[in-house]
Amino acid sequence: MEYSTDLLNALVLVSNYVLIPALSYGSQLALGAVGVTLVFGILRFANFAHGEMMSFGCMVAIFTTWWFQSMGISSGIFPTAILALPFAILITGLLAVAIDRSVFSFYRKRRSRPVTFVVASVGVMFMLNGLVRILIGTDEIIFRDGQKFLIKAGAFKKMTGLSEGLALKQTQVLTFVLAVISVLVLFWFLRRTRTGKAMRAFSDNEDLSLLSGINPERVVLVTWIIAASLATLAGVLYGLDKSFKPMVFFHMLLPIFAAAIVGGIGQPLGAILGGYVVAFSEITATYAFKKFIKYLAPGDFVPDGLVQFLTTEYKFAVSFLILVLVLLVRPTGILRGKVL
Amino acid sequence: MSYLIGEQLSGGYGGGADIIRDCTISVDKGQIAVVVGPNGAGKSTAMKALLGMINLREGRVLLDGQDISSMSPQQRVAEGMAFVPQNQNVFVTMTVEENLEMGAFLRRDDITETMEQVFDLFPVLKTKRSQIAGELSGGQRQQVAVGRALMTKPTVLMLDEPTAGVSPIVMDELFDRIIEIKRIGIAILMVEQNARQALNIADRGFVLVTGENRFTDTGEALLANEEVRKSFLGG
Numbered sequence: 001m002e003y004s005t006d007l008l009n010a011l012v013l014v015s016n017y018v019l020i021p022a023l024s025y026g027s028q029l030a031l032g033a034v035g036v037t038l039v040f041g042i043l044r045f046a047n048f049a050h051g052e053m054m055s056f057g058c059m060v061a062i063f064t065t066w067w068f069q070s071m072g073i074s075s076g077i078f079p080t081a082i083l084a085l086p087f088a089i090l091i092t093g094l095l096a097v098a099i100d101r102s103v104f105s106f107y108r109k110r111r112s113r114p115v116t117f118v119v120a121s122v123g124v125m126f127m128l129n130g131l132v133r134i135l136i137g138t139d140e141i142i143f144r145d146g147q148k149f150l151i152k153a154g155a156f157k158k159m160t161g162l163s164e165g166l167a168l169k170q171t172q173v174l175t176f177v178l179a180v181i182s183v184l185v186l187f188w189f190l191r192r193t194r195t196g197k198a199m200r201a202f203s204d205n206e207d208l209s210l211l212s213g214i215n216p217e218r219v220v221l222v223t224w225i226i227a228a229s230l231a232t233l234a235g236v237l238y239g240l241d242k243s244f245k246p247m248v249f250f251h252m253l254l255p256i257f258a259a260a261i262v263g264g265i266g267q268p269l270g271a272i273l274g275g276y277v278v279a280f281s282e283i284t285a286t287y288a289f290k291k292f293i294k295y296l297a298p299g300d301f302v303p304d305g306l307v308q309f310l311t312t313e314y315k316f317a318v319s320f321l322i323l324v325l326v327l328l329v330r331p332t333g334i335l336r337g338k339v340l
Numbered sequence: 341m342s343y344l345i346g347e348q349l350s351g352g353y354g355g356g357a358d359i360i361r362d363c364t365i366s367v368d369k370g371q372i373a374v375v376v377g378p379n380g381a382g383k384s385t386a387m388k389a390l391l392g393m394i395n396l397r398e399g400r401v402l403l404d405g406q407d408i409s410s411m412s413p414q415q416r417v418a419e420g421m422a423f424v425p426q427n428q429n430v431f432v433t434m435t436v437e438e439n440l441e442m443g444a445f446l447r448r449d450d451i452t453e454t455m456e457q458v459f460d461l462f463p464v465l466k467t468k469r470s471q472i473a474g475e476l477s478g479g480q481r482q483q484v485a486v487g488r489a490l491m492t493k494p495t496v497l498m499l500d501e502p503t504a505g506v507s508p509i510v511m512d513e514l515f516d517r518i519i520e521i522k523r524i525g526i527a528i529l530m531v532e533q534n535a536r537q538a539l540n541i542a543d544r545g546f547v548l549v550t551g552e553n554r555f556t557d558t559g560e561a562l563l564a565n566e567e568v569r570k571s572f573l574g575g
Contacts, residue, residue, distance in 0.1 A: 208428065
C-alpha cells in the first residue's frame, strides 16, 4: 500500500516537472521547427531569422493585447492574447512577405547559392531583433491574463491525498491543443489542397514543378505566410507560457534548428517529432531526479547527489549534443530529410 | 509546314559557346520524330532549345505557325508542349496519382477522364496509384513520367532519352506505348541513345553531329542509308 503511494507520488512528480513542461515546450519547438523546415524545403536555405519572426509576432500580439485591454476587451478565462493572435499573424505574415520581396527575391532572381541566402537571413535576423527591441524595449514582459491554473498543486494534493502536487497551467494545455490543431490543419493543407500539393511538388523537384506549370512565386508566397503564422503562434504560446524577452527567441534558434534537423530537414512530420525529442531530452537531462529515486527506491535509500545530468544553465548544450550526434550517426534525420 | 519547327537554331547555355549550330528539327501531329547522334552532338540541347530552356542566338521556334521563340518554358507548356526530362522526371515523394495531378496543374477542368486514359495506356499505374513514385521500378517511373506529361493534354510530347537505363524488354514496351500515343494525334519528338530501335519507329529522323544536322530523312531511309549505318548504328 505504502509502496504504491510512493509509485503514484513518483509518477506525479515526474509529470509535474518533466512530462507536462516538455509537452508544452516541445509543442512550441515543433511549431517553430515546422516553419524552418518548410522554408528549407521550398526556398532551400536555413532561415536564421525564424526566431526573430517568432519574436516579432509575439510583440505584435502583446501590443494588440494591451490595446484590447485598454478598450476593456478580454476573452474571459482565456488570455486576451488569443484574441490578438489573428492580428499578429496577419501583420507578421505581411512582414515576412515584405522581407521576401525586398531581400530574398533579389537573390532568387540572381540564382544565388544557398549560403548567400543564409547570410542574408542572418542580416534579417539582426534587423528584426533590433526592430523589436526599439519598439517594445528590452524588459521582460508578462502579458498573460485570464485563468492561470487549471489544476493547482495544493488543490491536487488535497484531492488525491498524495504528498506531491500536480500543477497544470492553462497555457500548457492551450499550447498543446493549439499546436495539435494547427499541425493537423497544416497536414490537411499539404496533403489535400491544390496549393499544398504544389508546395510539396516544388520542394520535391523544382524543375519538374516548373515544367508542370506550378508558379514558383506563388508557392514561395504561401510558404512565407504559413511560416510566419506558425512562428507567430509559437512565439505567442511561448511568451504566454513563460514570458516575453526579446533575446529569448534568439536563444531558441538552436533548439529549433536541432529539432528540424533531428526530424529530417524538409520533413514537417519530422520537425514535430524533433521538437518533442529535443524538449524531452533538454528537460530530462536538466531535471534533478533525487526525489524521484527516493520514492522508487526500496527502503530509506536517498541518493547523495541531486541525480541531475546537467544544471539548467546547460540546457542549450543538450540541443547541441543531440544535433552533433544526429549529424554523426544519421545525417538525414529520423525521417530521412535532405542532407544539409 | 510542320506543326512544330525549330528553324536554324544556334545557341548554348548562358553566355557560353554555341552547342547547336544552324540546327533544324520539325515534327507533325501524329508523327514520331527522333533525334539521334553520337555523344555530345547536342541532341538534348536541340530539344531544350525547342522548349526555350537555352539561350537562342539565332533561329526561331514555330508552334502551329505561331512564333513562340520569346516564350518562357512555362508558357510553352501552357501552349501544349509537354516535356519529359531524362533524369528526375517524377516527384519521388509523391504518389503516382499526385504525380499525374501535378502534371495537370495548369488545367482547371475535370481531369479524371485524362487520368483514366493514362491508366488505360499504362495499366500498371492504376494498380499502383497510391504508391510513392520513388518506390517504383525504373520502367514504371518512366511510365509515370510520360503519364505526368500527358496530363496537360499536350499537342507535342517531347521525350529526352526515355529508355535510358531500362532493360531491352521495358524499352520495347515503352516504344509500343509511344506509338499508341502518336496514334491519338500527338506530335512526338524524342532524343534517343538506342538509335536503331528508335529509328525503327520513327516517321522522321534527324542525325545530329557536333550540333549540326548531318542527315534528315524518314526513319526507314536513315536505317537503309549505308553511311548512317556505318557511322552511327554500328554497321
